[in-house]
Amino acid sequence: MHADPHSSASSAPRVRKTPRSVRRAERLATASITIGGLGTIAVVTLIFAFLLWVVWPLFASASVERLPTLALEGVEADSPPVRTGTNDEGTLGWRLRADGRLDVHDLATGALVQRQTLFEAEGATAFAFASAAGDDHSLPNVAVGFADGTMRPGRIAFETQYPTDVSEGVREGDAYEGGLLTRTPGGQWRLDRLQTSLQEPVSLASARIELLDLSITPQGVAYAFLAADGTLQITNLQARFDMMTDREVFDVVAKPLAYTADAALGPPSHLALSGIGNTLFLVWRDGTTWRYDARDERASAGYEVVEVFDMLPDDPEARIDRLTHLVGKGSLVAADQRGRLHVWFASRPAGAYAADGLVMTRGHVLVPDGGAAAPTTALAASPRSRLVATAHADGTVRLYHVTTEQRLVEAGTQRGLPAEALVIAPQENALFAWRGANLERWQVDVGHPEATLGSLFTRVWYEGQVGPAHAWQSEGGSDEFEPKLGLMPLVFGTLKATLYSMLIAAPIALLAAIFTSEFLVPRWRARIKSVIEMMASLPSVVLGFLAAVVLAPLIEDTLIVVLVTFVALPFVVALGARLWQLLPARTAVRLEGLPRLGAISAMLPLALGVGILIAPTVERLCFAGDVLAWLNRGRGEAAGGWSFMLSPFAFALAGLLVFRVGGGWVRSVSTQWSRLQCALVDLLRLLVVVAVGLLLAWLLGLAFGGTDPRGPTGTGLAYQPRNAMIVGFVMGFAIVPIIYTLAEDALSSVPRELREASLGCGATPWQTAWRIVVPTAMSGLFGALMVGIGRAVGETMIVLMAAGNTAIMEWNAFNGFRTLSANIATELPEAVKDSTHYRVLFLAGFVLFAMTFALNTVAELVRRRVRRRLEDL
Amino acid sequence: MTESGTVPRVRPQAARLGGVFEAVSAGLPYETATHEAMAPKEAIVNIRDFDLWYGATRALYRIALDVPRGEVTALIGPSGCGKSTLLRSVNRMNDLIATVRIEGDMRLDGESLYSAGVDVIELRKRIGMVFQKPNPFPMSIYENIAYPLRIDGVKDRKVLDEVVERSLRSAGLWDEVRDRLDASALRLSGGQQQRLCIGRAIAGNPGVLLLDEPCSALDPIATGRIEDLIQELKGQYTILMVTHNMQQAQRASDNTAFMYLGRLVEYGPTQDIFVGPRLKETEDYVTGRFG
């Protein structure tokens, strides 16, 4: 042997030692892996913490702080105001008396800044004030009715100027030209001043105006009044530019309403005109309310009462203390003598009895703590949102959020005196109560009253709806629109997207994985695996627009073919397998490899061919000749659709009957048969299954035909071009590779010895796959599915482009949906930072995070269980 | 190709010359020294001029071997000589290896095993196999034994119970596991697992049992049990077993085949092979002077 110089040189046994460099590398690797792992945990925790930090303020409760009572300069103790108001910042406040005197005070000091007389006439009998919508400078926001039957529209509004000619020596906070002078952060002077104007009287009636209201409508301004002679009218003043006089003039368009005084009821106490100026409410102190509908523009005769209801239905003794509209004038709020608020709005239930199909419903009752409070002395609605404030005879004030039925603030005045007027500052950061010569002030932080755990995750009764519902609609057309921030439709959409894509992806991916790992030679297995993995490299945005632009229209055009192909596919595959059995054994063995793969791949095109072939017949028999018309317009009978929809169940049942029940008998007599005979009998049985299945489907259709899945109006099962089925196809396609790869790995890692043991016992490859390989790889397969679900839950681009993004909650495959992820992607760029909407979007992200987290945890737990069970049993 | 059951080709002269190993190593032709005593025995498996390649590597050279019905035949030979390959060829387990190519033929009860159209599944039901490494399924002991019946569609609990008990008794495992038939088979010791695998093979009621070093992982006591088991099974089953243990081959088998480098070198009754081998190489190997 050739001697090694080293070993021969020193005959003593060599002392083994790990080199220093190896130790160093070892330490370095350990350190970097530890740092990487801890870093990952830290980053995930940080993201979690950040989301929580943004979301947390949503659930913080409102806070209130009482500021010292102010004595208002030049105000007598016993001259109550008919109306008060403040500017947006809450620095100036106005106070109008019935005699026309209008005072403006500095709300920080109580100093009188401006005093004027709005109207001279003694006989002002009715006042009306528009709510927030009066921001258009050309439109009146106030109207005063007089004893002589005239009415003067006008405008009371704060305006801001930036004067440049302020003389030296003037200091900030000084009264200046009837306004309040402040410095902007940029050093400019800013002058806030109340601007008032009252137009010339318009003669409305021949008797004194008793009740008056006005609304800013899309067409202009609508006035409603009740005169002492019983004239009840809605009057539209339509602005028109008169070329002759070169001035804007108003055309009076009067809509008379039928009204006869009722001696038993007495005169009504309130009159309220809806936001679009076509519904009028006449309200009596005891809660009796008449609703007039003046929407029909062409009606010449008087409009009639369409609905009579009691605003205070629980208590016959109750009486209305104060009445107001919520912002947008869609809801009426009546405060009763026990301090409770009853919120009413019109909705359109299925069985409405009123002529116009609407019914007034009491959506909310807001009850003071303890169930009752002192009588209400003042009631104010926020010009911005659904906040209302009440002042009570015992001197307390309360602030509520209507939609979520929360009482945000409850506070007392300094001396326990009841307020005469109440204002929620336009920025909702302060509450003002006028009492005699005094002003009570509270600084409030209402937080995010629209968002509570209840409103985010349970049903909420929004204005105009028949009942509580889950809804997501964050933006509307107008300022008065109330955002609907229910997350359940989004969670639902996410689950729906996941369900439909997994319905497509899971069977395909798992069957493909079983097929390649158990039935393909390694050479082909590697090729197919890399092809499928290549599918994963398609960007999801490309898939998304393919789905939206190509697939959606294509499927809409060929819907019936797609549906029939679906039903036909299992049969084509079963038929193919039977025909394969018919091949002589020698041929079958020779065709094992590529030809069989080709034959299997041909199943889908074949099924499609069958679909194209029989689709017109199916459409004629089941869907009255046009499936889209059947779905969308309620054409044809319900029974046919049911037959088709339930046919997979019918066929499955038929298969079960024929193969399970008849199977034993066939097996017992078939022992002597040849392979060909067995195959023929099998084929025959398949045909029997088809026949029995068709019969069953027909019977099922008859059985269910009584109820129409399309709903009474054809809305239950309607077809939207972008729908769950499309998303299922495309997202299914997107998540097949990951499920396939993981599942294939799991199956391949099952020890070869187990397969050999099973095959050695005489099991077929399918029996081996099904009884040994799949159960052994179960935890891996489960993990693969869970990863697929995780992908589907978080996937954004495909659902954004192909799901239609309508936040509805229906499992119907032909409807769209909106997922958490797509919703965040579309809305977050437009959401105002730190607004409720913004924070709720973060909460949506948090929910998504929690869902995937829970999913992974459950997956891991189940995986461990399965693994342990395999070992323990 | 000769017909099954004909006179084996014996060339004692050539063998006595010695130098078989050298001849084989040099790729020269050789003839298997098959003892005349094998001729009268009725063969159940006939292996005729069987060649096998793993890709380009040849693993078996013209193997000709008749396995007598109801007897125990041992395959011995140095590691890597192709014993497992030959064994696995008998129930066509080598089909699973894509690179394997064969020539020649094997017959079971006179029916060819390798002709086209043979139903491999049915074939494996008639030839049970126990592998070198115990490979119980990750299922309960009961289900492991019941597996061959389950795949045949047997659902009758009574039949299953009976077969499980009989098979476990035959495999000498019944007393150890009768109380925990529903426990995982993976919880058994190595020796118990191997006996379980034998029980599983028996449950399928095959005519031929292939055992690939069934005792390689076992202690002497467990080995003794399995040897006893083999003695009990013999007669009812034809057993073809691979072993590295000369004593075992001597104790347990009726016939012994000595393989070397893919060739079958000498084949005869065990007694003759161990006491009076025809070839010096065989003698060296069985007496441990080989190397």
Ligand SMILES: Nc1ncnc2c1ncn2[C@@H]1O[C@H](COP(=O)(O)OP(=O)(O)OP(=O)(O)O)[C@@H](O)[C@H]1O
């Ligand atoms: N799957 C395979 N692919 C390629 N060559 C193989 C394969 N299996 C076995 N061989 C080769 O075939 C020859 C015979 O192997 P075999 O396993 O039959 O030997 P053996 O006699 O059973 O050995 P041992 O006593 O160690 O089990 C060896 O040279 C081996 O390397």
Ligand SMILES: [Mg+2]
């Ligand atoms: Mg071996």
